Amino acid sequence: MRLPTRYAGWMAWDLAAGPGIPMAVLTVLAALLTSRIEVAGPMGDAARAACAVILDWTAIGLTLLVTGGLVSADFAMGHQRTLFAKPVSPPLYYLQRWLLGGLAVLLGAAIVGQVIAARFAVPLLGLTFLLRLALLYLAVGGLVFLLSTVTRRDWLLAVVLLAWQTAIGLARSMGLTEGPIGMVLDALLPPMPLLHLSDPAPAGPELAHALGYGAAVLLAALAVLRWRPLARGARA
Amino acid sequence: MIELQGLSKTYRSLLGTRVVPALDDLTLTLARGEVVGVAGPNGAGKTTLLSLLLGYLSPSRGTLRIEGFAPRAWIEQHGAGYLAELVAIPGHWSVPSALRRYATLAGVPPGRVAERVDALLDGFGLAEQGGKRVRELSKGNLQRLGLAQALAADSDFVVLDEPTHGLDPIWTQRFRDVVRDLRRPSRLILIASHNLDELERLADRVLILHQGRLERIVTAGAAGTPLPGVEVAYRLALAAPHPALARAFPGAEAVDGRAGEWRIRGELTALNRGVADLIGAGAVVTAFAPEESRLESEFRAAVGDVR
16 A cells, blocks of 8 residues: 655645635634633623634634545546546545645644633643544544535535534524434534533543544545545446 | 456446446457557547546446456556546646656655656656646647656556647657657557547557447557458549549549549559559559558448448
């Protein structure tokens, strides 16, 4: 098996010159927003909670930006035909790209986290933060990666699914219950309540649930890449 | 090197309501050292065959092995030099960086990438395009970039799909030299093309596909030699009209728009006798050439008049 590590530098360059730009913009906007929130006075706790939400959604936004089109963009343009005549495995090639995307998400989220930590004088960054962020990227980034192996509208579908999940969460918090279809869909979506970056480190069943979900979608994405055709039968 | 046994490919729509057979029951062996042409009308299954050979598609029936391995496994280990029918390279890459990337992916050692890329830029006349993005290239230059990336590494399996599409006559000629230089005992070269003249010049064997079936295989050694006893069509050109023409070739037809040229038909030895009679009668023959090559005749016979 030949690893595509020889190509990692070019992938990092493409990431910086492509999704890296909107990711940087999002990071700067989130950092500016959190740096301007009032931290003292009667609204202090609410401000802290708002910053935590901003941090979560920044990480999710960065994840969507870096994983959207991860596979589907190449297939839509036909680039894969030239790429995979070279001695390289498609699953390993895209896994490497996905991992580099994870590093970029870590960088952006850490910057926003650092701003929040400095504002509230709390030790936000650390192993717990890293573990939470890794779980979030594994689950959300893994899902978009999987969607990207089967549809060109992966990021749009991911946004719709996450919006659905947010709506379900809100409905639940208002005491409403979802129907059987909603429950099935909910089980297929990332366990978002377990993925808040500013919460304590997950453990036990929660950790197993989040890890299991993320590993399942990631492995499914790699399996699809192993078995899907690398060219289209355009005539059917 | 490559064994195809009863290879078939059928495309199905998502719900299976539409079924299109693309290749049907191909059995064939392709050996190292060969240049093999693949010809056929549009939709004959040429690109499907190449996609199966590269492991991009899986067969619906039959088997395909490269040195005993499934194509994908072999390609991921050794790589192939592949030029796609439609060259698709990200438009924002610069020309040298595209070649550096593909050379790196193809396994050229890091210390030799720059040297290899310089050789490719020079060899394919792309040095002057070094400052351009891929999206800024003309069709011909993009095709040359596609060829250059296909040959970035020293692969023993080269697959070229419509390689001269978009090339000007000079580069079409140079392409033939490139293929001749690529020939070596350990390498198999496959060329799919609509250009029969090109295949006739380059290939040892030409596979003629029609509606997914391998209709016939034409070997190059005999490609220019009409079969004895078979009527062939030739063009005859005279420096000036001569009364002996009607005697030597009673059925000669003037070629529309070509003054002094006639189309003559018959068995080759009979045509030669006619030409000798003409010359003996004082006519000056300026050209005597087949109207179509053996490959063209075989192609027409295999596929008929495809419209």
